[in-house]
Amino acid sequence: MKTIDVVAGVIFNGSGDKVLLALRKPEQHQGNRWEFPGGKLEAGEALQDGLVRELQEEIGIVVTQCQPRTIIEHSYPDKQVRLHFWDVTAFEGEPAGCEGQTLRWLALAELGALEFPEANQAIVNELLAAAIK
Numbered sequence: 046m047k048t049i050d051v052v053a054g055v056i057f058n059g060s061g062d063k064v065l066l067a068l069r070k071p072e073q074h075q076g077n078r079w080e081f082p083g084g085k086l087e088a089g090e091a092l093q094d095g096l097v098r099e100l101q102e103e104i105g106i107v108v109t110q111c112q113p114r115t116i117i118e119h120s121y122p123d124k125q126v127r128l129h130f131w132d133v134t135a136f137e138g139e140p141a142g143c144e145g146q147t148l149r150w151l152a153l154a155e156l157g158a159l160e161f162p163e164a165n166q167a168i169v170n171e172l173l174a175a176a177i178k
């Protein structure tokens with residue numbers, strides 16, 4: 046199976062204690078679960094360019110500061126993904142669900158109560174651990 050490269054943003058608020066999540070539509074892959082906004086990298090596209098493009102398209106923000114956080118590879122029964130997670134620590138504009146998706150700012154400590162795609166378990170645990178420091 047071909048691995049799909051995906052780039053997604055862990056978007057922090059100004060004080061760094063909340064992140065912005067989007068609810069995947071029921072009909073999407075891993076539907077009705079919370080995701081870090083992002084999407085598929087285009088052929089030949091640099092990771093940072095893909096991140097900036099996806100966050101502009103999906104939530105209407107312009108990323109002004111970001112750093113790579115972690116890469117997670119995961120095999121779902123129907124597809125294989127390589128998720129490139131980037132921290133987004135500054136952006137311009139007010140986030141909006143440009144594709145009709147629900148957005149929510151959640152405190153790091155609240156992430157444990159939500160349903161995420163299976164592949165996100167390690168990154169969610171990492172963010173939860175950061176919440177109790």
Ligand SMILES: Nc1nc2c([nH]c(=O)n2[C@@H]2O[C@H](COP(=O)(O)OP(=O)(O)OP(=O)(O)O)[C@@H](O)[C@H]2O)c(=O)[nH]1
Nearest residue numbers: 051053074075080081082083084085126162163164165
């Ligand atoms: N954006 C995003 N995708 C994730 C996460 N975790 C995870 O397993 N995925 C998977 O990675 C893939 C990303 O695809 P996507 O649906 O966001 O892609 P896209 O925005 O380009 O959408 P499109 O294919 O509808 O145009 C999906 O298979 C999704 O289930 C996550 O935290 N954020």
Ligand SMILES: [Mg+2]
Nearest residue numbers: 082083084085
């Ligand atoms: Mg997407």
